[in-house]
Amino acid sequence: MKELDIIDKKLLNLLQVNARLTTKQLSLKLNLSPTAVYERIKKLERDDYILNYVAMVNPQKVKKDFIAFAMLQLAEHSAKNIADFEKNIKELPEVVACFHISGSYDYLLKVNLEDMKAFRKFMVEKLTEIPHISNTQSVFSIHEVFNYTALPIN
Known part of the structure; x- marks a missing residue:
């Protein structure tokens, strides 16, 4: 597995803050085309840098706090x-x-x-x-x- 470049690192940081950003939104933040962003995400998923996408539930709302x-x-x-x-x-x-x-x-x-x-x-x-x-x-x-x-x- 090759080392992450600066764009992959920025992409991972952005997705960790908000995984619901579209490839278009990410492309504007990274100065890449949406296709290039999509391909990078797929590669990060294949290489197990991205393990899953989840919703964070408020423990107080579900009485598990x-x-x-x-x-x-x-x-x-x-x-x-x-x-x-x-x-x-x-x-x-x-x-x-x-x-x-x-x-x-x-x-x-x-x-x-x-x-x-x-x-x-x-x-x-x-x-x-x-x-x-x-x-x-x-x-x-x-x-x-x-x-x-x-x-x-x-």
Whole structure:
């Protein structure tokens, strides 16, 4: 995969801010023809620079603005236990992000729910039912200062 040129970088930055811009609008910002912009976008998609296009939903409007971060330890770190855990955690819709991490804990989860009562129910009825978890620790968001979705491309 060849390195991105300055136009591709600008294009990725523009699309991350507003993926609904038309090729015509993008072409005016990049001083290219709409066809050239279209071809660049298709190449960026083919080369997996662009993974998906999404709509960002307001968590308050859908009553999912209670954010918990749960750190988990596994009892054993065998390949099978790790694979089993990762398969099981993907089935929980409340978990919007999961990272295998270094340090004292093995995984960090971001969980969006309605409130503390919903989080307790999630912990008791879902998370603790997953095999191989030996320890958990949770913290809760008090206020979201920022949560960028765009990755600056320089």
